[in-house]
Amino acid sequence: MDKPESTGDLFKKTREFLDIFRKGEEFTQDLLKENERLRFKIIQIEEESKTVNKGEGSPVSKLREALKQLEEEKRTLLDRFREVEAENKDFASKYIEVEEENNNLANLYVASYQLHSTLDFNEVLRILQEIVINLVGSDRFAIMVLDEVTNLLTAVAAEGMDEKRIKKVKVGDGVIGDVARTGESYFEPDVEGFKPANEMDPLVCIPLKIKDRIIGVLAVFSLLEQKSKKLSRVDYELFSMLAGHAATAIFSSKLYSVSERKLSTIQGFIDLLSGKGL
Amino acid sequence: MAEYNFLVVEDSPTMRQLISFSLKRIRGAKISEAGNGVEALKKLSEIKFNLIVADINMPLMDGLKLLSIVRKDPNHAHIPVIIVSTEGADADKEKGMQLGANAYLSKPIQTSELLETVKELVKIEE
Numbered sequence: 001m002d003k004p005e006s007t008g009d010l011f012k013k014t015r016e017f018l019d020i021f022r023k024g025e026e027f028t029q030d031l032l033k034e035n036e037r038l039r040f041k042i043i044q045i046e047e048e049s050k051t052v053n054k055g056e057g058s059p060v061s062k063l064r065e066a067l068k069q070l071e072e073e074k075r076t077l078l079d080r081f082r083e084v085e086a087e088n089k090d091f092a093s094k095y096i097e098v099e100e101e102n103n104n105l106a107n108l109y110v111a112s113y114q115l116h117s118t119l120d121f122n123e124v125l126r127i128l129q130e131i132v133i134n135l136v137g138s139d140r141f142a143i144m145v146l147d148e149v150t151n152l153l154t155a156v157a158a159e160g161m162d163e164k165r166i167k168k169v170k171v172g173d174g175v176i177g178d179v180a181r182t183g184e185s186y187f188e189p190d191v192e193g194f195k196p197a198n199e200m201d202p203l204v205c206i207p208l209k210i211k212d213r214i215i216g217v218l219a220v221f222s223l224l225e226q227k228s229k230k231l232s233r234v235d236y237e238l239f240s241m242l243a244g245h246a247a248t249a250i251f252s253s254k255l256y257s258v259s260e261r262k263l264s265t266i267q268g269f270i271d272l273l274s275g276k277g278l
Numbered sequence: 279m280a281e282y283n284f285l286v287v288e289d290s291p292t293m294r295q296l297i298s299f300s301l302k303r304i305r306g307a308k309i310s311e312a313g314n315g316v317e318a319l320k321k322l323s324e325i326k327f328n329l330i331v332a333d334i335n336m337p338l339m340d341g342l343k344l345l346s347i348v349r350k351d352p353n354h355a356h357i358p359v360i361i362v363s364t365e366g367a368d369a370d371k372e373k374g375m376q377l378g379a380n381a382y383l384s385k386p387i388q389t390s391e392l393l394e395t396v397k398e399l400v401k402i403e404e
Contacts, residue, residue, distance in 0.1 A: 103300075103389035110296040117291075130292040133364060137386035224364065226384045 104234040107135050108241050115249040119256040124249045125157040128218075131242065133159060136235055137227040138220045142166055143208075145216040145250070146180060153180055153217060160222070167200065176219050179205040183214050185239060191231055196221070204231070206239045208247035215247050281306045282400055283325055287318040287332040287344060288362070293385070297331055297362075300389040304402060315339025319347065327357055328400050331392075334363040334370060342377060349378040358399035362387060 051058065114127045125143060132138050140160035144153040153176060155166035172181045179186050186205040188194050194203055204220040218239075223231075284301050286309060288294040298309045310325060312318040314336045321327075330348065332341035341361050348354045360381045361374040371382045381395045396402070 099390060102303075106299050106389060107296065110292060110299055114292045114295065127292060130290045134290060134293045134385050134387075135296070139364075224385070227386070 104237060107234055108237060111135055111238060112241060112245045115245050119253050121250070121253040121257055124246075124253045128242070128246050128249070129157055129159055131238070132218070132220065136220070136238055137224040138222065139224050140221040142219050142221070143216065143246075144169065144176070144219065145208075146171070146214060153177070156216075169200065174200060175202055176200060176205050176217055179207050179217050180214055183207045183209055183212065185243065187231070187236075191223070204239065206243045208250060209243060210247050210251055215251055218242060218246065279306050280402075281308060282328045282402065283308050283310065284396070285310050285312065285318060285321055285325075285327045285330045285332075287312045287315065287330065287336070287341065289313050289333060289336040293333065293362075293387075296389075297387065297392065300387075300392055301331070301396065303389075303393065304396065315341065315344035315347075318344055322348070322354055327354075329396060330357055330359045331396075332359060332361055334361055334374070342373060345374065345377045345379055360392075360395055360399070 111131045114131065115124065118124060118127070128143055132141050138159070142155045142158040142161065142163060144166075145156045146153050151171045153169040153171065155163040157163060158166060169176045169180070171177050175186050185207065186202065188203045191203060196202075199221075200219075202219040202221055203223065204218075206218050207214050208216040208218060282304060284307055286294055286297045286301065288297060288311075294311050294313070298311060301307050301309055310321050310327070312321050315332075316338045318330070318332065319339075330344075332344055334341040341363075345359055345361065348357060348359060355378075358380040359378070360383060361379045362383045362385060363370050363374075364385045371384075374382055380399050383392060383395065
């Protein structure tokens with residue numbers, strides 16, 4: 001059986017309980033104070049946050065402004081990049097054009113250089129043939145010279161056909177005769193589907209003329225297989241150049257050979273008259 | 279600056295001039311010309327070439343004969359050879375390639391194509 005507690009024990013326990021209660025009270029007080037402090041802190045932070053987010057001079061608004069500016073700059077740079085890219089493409093295509101033009105000029109230069117490199121009529125014809133074979137790319141063509149007395153065009157050189165068997169063409173007859181009459185070049189409009197009605201129907205026929213004087217024609221009847229049956233820009237330029245330069249080369253070489261003949265005849269007379277020939 | 283010796287073997291003066299004229303556009307290019315295979319062999323004994331451009335149809339010695347001699351000669355066998363012909367026939371191309379040609383171009387020659395081929399074979403970067 002338990003012993004009844006004494007008054008002293010009871011008093012001691014009451015004091016202990018009161019101590020605990022006091023400590024609890026202190027702790028609660030501390031908690032309340034901390035709570036108050038934290039509330040104040042929250043209010044303070046909320047106030048600061050309001051200040052930071054609002055107003056023109058706030059750091060966030062400054063950052064937002066900077067971001068906006070950077071985005072604007074990025075947009076401008078991207079636009080410029082696109083412009084530069086387009087310019088680059090333009091330059092690249094222009095470079096190709098210039099290269100092509102360079103190549104064409106090289107062809108034209110070589111052709112005219114070779115044509116005027118000799119005064120021998122047969123050599124001029126050979127060079128003209130080389131140009132048409134190698135630069136234009138034709139395997140069947142004829143160079144015809146006009147006899148101004150008879151008004152007939154006679155083949156003086158040919159490739160892929162026997163020039164002696166090529167019929168003489170009267171000025172005004174057929175495509176070739178018409179080119180010699182008008183002085184206008186003829187280009188078959190449908191090069192790919194070209195089917196000549198007769199052997200003397202040309203694919204291309206250009207007049208060989210010095211100013212307005214026609215001295216002959218160049219008639220092209222077919223192109224090399226690898227030309228894909230197409231005429232390129234340089235071909236037209238070559239034809240146009242040949243119309244003038246070949247004519248001049250042929251004409252001057254003919255004149256030279258005539259003058260050479262005359263010179264030797266005159267020299268013969270002089271020698272005869274001066275007694276050297278005796 | 280690097281120097282490149284090119285040999286152009288072509289009987290037609292027009293084509294020879296055109297090919298040489300085109301090759302001169304490569305920086306450091308030095309061009310030697312020959313009118314046929316025999317002349318080419320003489321040049322080969324005098325100069326060390328980086329590349330040969332040879333026509334097929336030539337008098338005295340044609341391009342294919344020249345090519346076979348070059349390939350059999352240990353001193354020149356390594357030289358890249360481009361063969362050129364007016365004929366578009368595959369047979370010519372096949373024969374040339376079998377003999378050891380590095381490239382085949384048919385006339386009329388496109389300068390850009392010629393330059394591209396040369397630069398590729400000689401490994402020229404411009």
